[in-house]
Amino acid sequence: MSNENVKIISKEILSDNWYTLNKIKFEYKTKGGVIETQEREAYDRGNGATILLYNKANQTVILTRQFRLPTYINGNESGMLIETCAGLLDKDNPETAIKRETEEETGYKISEVKKVFEAYMSPGSVTEILYFFVAEYSKEMKVSDGGGHHEEQENIEVLELPFSNALQMIATGEIKDGKTIMLLQYAQINNLMG
Structure with a gap:
């Protein structure tokens, strides 16, 4: 993973029961150069x-x-x-x-x-x-x-x-x-x- 506009700040496991649900906090640099801090949840069940x-x-x-x-x-x-x-x-x-x-x-x-x-x-x-x-x-x-x-x-x-x-x-x-x-x-x- 290499996108210079994205920086992962933290990753927290919310659930690891069946598959893994992570809460991820990251910084995202917009086209205008503004750095936004965002949080998203991502479900990882494999490919x-x-x-x-x-x-x-x-x-x-x-x-x-x-x-x-x-x-x-x-x-x-x-x-x-x-x-x-x-x-x-x-x-x-x-x-x-x-x-x-x-x-x-x-x-x-x-x-x-x-x-x-x-x-x-x-x-x-x-x-x-x-x-x-x-x-x-x-x-x-x-x-x-x-x-x-x-x-x-x-x-x-x-x-x-x-x-x-x-x-x-x-x-x-x-x-x-x-x-x-x-x-x-x-x-x-x-x-x-x-």
Whole structure:
């Protein structure tokens, strides 16, 4: 980190229960040369990766559905969210992590993935950068039912949907997850289905 306009003054851990919530006091030098002292909170949960599995021949995609507490307390009646497979890197490189997460969550063992971009998903409060991947899948790659790790309290439902239906689910609001919308639109823009 090197920005001559920023000087960290202090960093205080507010919570270190699930991930880490820090309160950071810093000085920021504006374009006009004024030095402002600011305080912000930043949630550090590590970096992550996500993937869209697609099948050209069948015109289908693999998505997941699981309960997400933050959506529930913000008005999503069921708390269930349809998403692309995703997970934290856990000290692995993004490609290794997404292959691991794909097998754990969806039951598909993939060997070839393509990184398409990376993005900060909530840069005003969360430090995480997310690495986005796509990969083709076939029935032969299915090695388990998926569903995530029981000890991690993951109760993931695996969905195989027609690509056209998944795109329509964005318009109807059935899919509201940002990373999923981004990858589905990437697939559409780049004609991944052929």
